[in-house]
Amino acid sequence: MNEKSRSGPENGVASEYDYIVVGAGSAGCALAGRLAEDPSVTVALLEAGPTDHHFSVSTPVGMALTVQKPGPRNYGYYSEPQAGLNGRRSYQPRGRGLGGSSSINGMVYIRGHRNDYDHWAKLGCTGWGFDDVLPYFRRSERNLRHAGRQDDPWHGGEGPLHVSDLVTPNPFSRRFVEAARQAGLPLNPDFNGQEQEGAGLYQVTQRNGERWNTARAYLHGGSANDPAHNGSRKGLAVLTDTQALRIVFAGKRATGVKVVRAGVEQTLRARREVIVSAGAFGSPQLLMASGIGPGAHLQRLGIDVLHDLPGVGENLQDHLDIIVNKQVRSTDLYGYSARGFARLLAEVVRYRINRTGMISSNFAEAGAFVKSRPDLAEPDLQLHFAPALIGGQNIGSRRKLGHGYSCHACVLRPQSRGHVRLRSADMRDAPLIDPMFLSAQEDMEGLVSGVRTIRRIFAQPALAQAGGREMLTEAFGPDSTNEEAIRAFVRANADGVYHPVGTCMMGTDEMSVVDPSLRVRGIHGLRVADASIMPTLIGGNTNAPAIMIGEKAADLIRGTMKGTPRPHPRVAFSDAGYVRQ
Incomplete structure (x- = not known):
């Protein structure tokens, strides 16, 4: 442990750690941050992308710059052509850099429905029912409505993840909520409370009008004014611009990770465990590149099969999404016009002064959970x-x-299932992604119902009185009775809403990749902890559940070590508690 990696580009990088976490996304940051709270262990968190110290990350509307196209903070993948989408390729943005997709997402804080997690438990995932995972949601959360409180049964007030109401909701977002009420939906001020159904404004992962990604929550040093930040993680090394190439094994035990940093390859050793948290695309890709996965597929690419595990990369699920647009002449709405540009300039000044206004928007400000029947x-x-x-x-x-x-x-529990495969054995190449959207007929039925629901809400006085015209959908007629036209509209316009899960499925059958303790089947010293372990997609946005998985994984790992502490030499890290790039 005292021997530094001489081939590495930084003197502060050790060659050996207790734990190595691959991927600094929503789950990886939570997991690494929690593990490093133990002063007796050392943790390396590996991230292929850059730091999150950039205005496009901290400024909420910066997502308009990051999520729309590939860049330094967005892998910007595309799927294989989708037969159900008229042969179109689906756009698949994924966060790259500290915070992962929590640095480029819409910041909507949703946990899913109680029944989603109870269903996991019924599938054999013991310890993952709703009552089991709720404490981890609460532990992670510092909800502004409940700040400093521990007595709320649904929310946490002292966790590291700031959750708040929007500081300046758009007037049209409030109009939408009222229109939904006029359309017969109940109002719901808290989608993460006792009931999920209804319409309301979303809570977001923000603090004082700034994005609060998982790097800010779990990695960066704290201050006396923010005790939820733990600045004492001296054993945590966060290595950005560090591409994992493959997991290293001794027999069938994971012993480290081969990486490339600044063009130099090196191997980082893990004394205890390697935990893969690279997401629904990256985690199965790394397992397969390391020889764990469908044997025939790996052999075709010239990869030596360490362990034939057919479920790796299977069970891909995502929320397929359809959008109804309406043109309205109002500078309260974002858009292109001379008046709109002048308004936006004024909003930039407003944001710089007090972090409020249109620049603090997460765009997806309001919404609803609806029963189609x-x-x-x-x-x-x-x-x-x-x-x-x-x-x-x-x-x-x-x-x-x-x-x-x-x-x-979007349809919350799609029946379509796809897969992730390798294009090559090189982790620097994009994986082959095939969600197989609309391969299940039930998903189309749900989207047709979704289009009708939106148009019914748009027709209510609260929105209709603002005028405007629908685009592409007004030809369906006011009653949306032309179902074939709606189906054609869906095939021509639907796309994923960036919630891929399931490709390293947790379970107990032959297609499961990890057990309920997140250990890779047939391998020692290796776990997966991110949204890829979800056996089924939850009913909502996936950022909060991924964070919960990281939180729970930390306890699972620490639980296996109880009673067997081992002293380890300490590594000299920077004063910030992590290695800066």
């Missing part, structure tokens, strides 16, 4: 309302569109 046990559709014209490659040049608003609808 009254006999359902839980909502099966989710709506996201945005005060901007979003998505829809067929709606024309944005510079000619002016202003408007949009509403997304």
Whole structure:
């Protein structure tokens, strides 16, 4: 442990740690931060991308710059052509850099429905029922509504993840909530409380109008004014711009990770465990590149098969999403116009002064959870309302569109299943992603219902009185009776809403990749902890559940070590508690 890596580009990087976590995304940051709270252990957190110290991360509307195209903080993957989407490739943005997708997402804080987790437990995932995971949601959360409190049964007030109401909700977001009420939906001030169904404004992972990603929550040093930040993680090394190439094994025990930093390859050793937290695309990719996965597929790429595990990369699920847009002439809405540009300049000044206004928006400000049929046990559709014209490659040049608003609808528990495969054995190549969208007919039925629900809400007085016209959907007629036209619209315009899960499925059957303790089946010293372990997609946005998985994984790992502490030499790290790039 005292021997530093002489081939590494930084003198502060050790060659050996107790734990190595691959991937500094929503789960990886939570996991590494919690493990490093133990002063007797050392943890290396490896991240292929850069730090999160950039205005496009901290400023909420910066996501308009990061999420729309590939860049230093977005892998910007594309799927294989999708038969259900008229042969189109689905855009698949994924966060790259500290915080992972929590640095580029819409910041919506949603946990999912109680039944989602109880279903996991029924599938054999012991310890993952709702009552089991709720304490981890609460432990992670510092909800502004409950700050400093521990007595709320649903929310935490002292965790590291700041959750708040929007500081300046858009007037049209409030109009949407009222229109949803007029359309017959109940109002819901807390989608993460006792009931999920209804319409309301979303809570977001922000603090004082700034994005609060998982790097800020779990990695960066704290201050006396923010005790939820733990600045005492002296044993944590966060290595950015560090690409994992493959996991290293001694027999069938994971002993380290081969990485490349600044063009130099080196091997970092793990005395206890390697934990893969690279996400629904990156985690199965790294396992397969390391010889763990479907044997025939690996052999075709010339990879030596360490362990034939057929479930790796299977069970890919995502929320397929359809958007209805409406043009409205109002500078309260984002868009292209001379008046809109002048308004935005004023909003930039406002944001710089007090962190409020349109620049603090997460775009997906309001929404609803809806039952397409009254006999359902839980909502099966989710709506996201945005005060901007979003998505829809067929709606024309944005510079000619002016202003408007949009509403997304997605099927919460899709039946379509896809997979992730390798294009090559090199982790620097994008994986092959095939969600197989709309391969299950039930998903199309749900999206048709979603389009009808949105149009019913748009027709209510609270929104209709603002005027405007629908784009692409007004031809369906006011009653949306032309179902074939809606189906054609879905095939031409639907896309994923960036919630991929399931590719390293947790379970007990032959297709499961990890057991309920997140240990990779047939391998020692190796776990997976991120959204890829979800056996089924939860009913909502996936950032909060991924953080919960990281929190719970830390306890699972620490629980296995109880009673067997071992002293280890300490490593000299920077004063910040992590290695800066």
